[in-house]
Amino acid sequence: MALELAADVPAGAYAIETSEIIGRLAVHQSGGCLLVQKRSRFLLFELDRGFGAAHLGLFNGIALAWLLNVTAVLPRIHTYHDLETGLRRADAGASSAFVPFETFFDAEAFISALSPMVRVVRRLPAALDELADHEVTQPVAFINPAVPTQMPGAASNGRAGAGGAPASTGGLALLPTDLQRLWDHYKTHNVLRVRSLARKLVWSTPALAHLRLLLHAAIRPAAAIDRLAAHLEREMLAFGERKNLSGSFVSMHLPLGSGWEEFCRQERLSTLGDGHSAMFGGASGASARGRHAAGSDVDDESDWRRCDLSAEAVTQVLEERQVGDLSRLLYVAGTLNISHIQQLHKQRFAVMSRARFTVDIHPDLAPAVDMALCRRAPLFIGNAFSSFSFVLREARLAVGESERAMYYNADHEATAGDLTPEEALRWNVLPWVPS
Secondary structure: OOOOOOOOOOOOOOOOOHHHHHHHHHHHHOOOOOOOOOOOOEEEEOOOOOHHHHHHHHHHHHHHHHHHOOEEEOOOEEOOEOOOOOOEOOOOOOHHHEEOHHHOEOHHHHHHHHOOOOOEEOOOOHHHHHHHHOOOOEOOOOEOOOOOEEEEOOOOOOOOOOOOOOOEEOOEEEEOHHHHHHHHHOOOOOEEEEOOOOOOEOEOOHHHHHHHHHHHHHOOEOHHHHHHHHHHHHHHHHHHHHOOOOOOOEEEEOOOOHHHHHHHHHHHHHOOOOOOOOOOOOOOHHHHHHHHHOOOOOOOHHHHHOOOOOHHHHHHHHHHOOHHHOOOEEEEEOOOOHHHHHHHHOOOOEEEOHHHOOOOOOOOOHHHHHHHHHHHOOEEEEOOOOHHHHHHHHHHHHOOOHHHEEEOOOOOHHHOOOOOHHHHHHHOEOOOOOO
């Protein structure tokens, strides 16, 4: 069956309205408790390199600040190239390589949208700068807020506990062991500094699920990045009109190259089980026969679920799922060479990428532009192993539009609706359905 999308749903919406989110949070804001902290307690956290991983680290850092009931300081974001010259930095680890949050995101909108649950500031107060410089970065192994231990000394402050329900009984607060250690740090320190939390926290409670909804509503591109994405969209649709193509476009994330191949090799080494899950191994026999009938060079049914799927194999999946019936105009996020484009053209897609437009985009800002443009498409197709793709798919789930995001290397039926068990295990986010 061809993909059909409702015509009256705006394709460019970034997230649901913050007011709607706040209404959903009302039940979780009443009763219960978080640990009482002074407003002078701050959390500094780092982000991983890579735009998708940075999103995951950002979400987890904000969640940790909420769990500890402290103020989160917006993290700085790593860049490989000088923002002024565009030249590659001689020292990628230098402090100058980490640029302000607002270079990539709308900081004001982010802080404002999160204010019902978490206090966030742009920068640490100047009076604490020297103290923060002497703070040793604390290790964080793994935090699952649903696994509690008792810790004395907590009092109710009228806010929801980590599980969205009363978190204290008889003067005892319930906290996971690692959270207790981090809480203890604030007894003698104003500032806690931790490394990236990208895959070190489990979103395992109803209240955290609501916080994640709020984060998706809060995260928006900086104005300069949004303008670039809007310009590329106009140019692409104008091209489609000249070629008598559909008035919409499909966006796809196609990670390729030696770096991605090495990542996939590590993923294969670390994967447990035989891979025959609902998401990665549940394709129907009819689907397999369709690929063979089309003359696919992918003989093994499991091959199309690979992490490092070739551009040619991806187009075969797109054709099988009749993505072209929605639009033959395909925007591909990522760095493509001529060979990749030729493979994508084999299925008669008009392939667009940043390189096709005469727009000077800073190399470190390019992934942010890609993500902003992918959000504008009526349909997004990603790689099931990519954090960049997962962030975009989850953003669609957050607004109840699961049909507008899929993976080309995962079974389409398995990803309809809520998060799959495989996504939950990979990204430590338990399945949830927005009410």
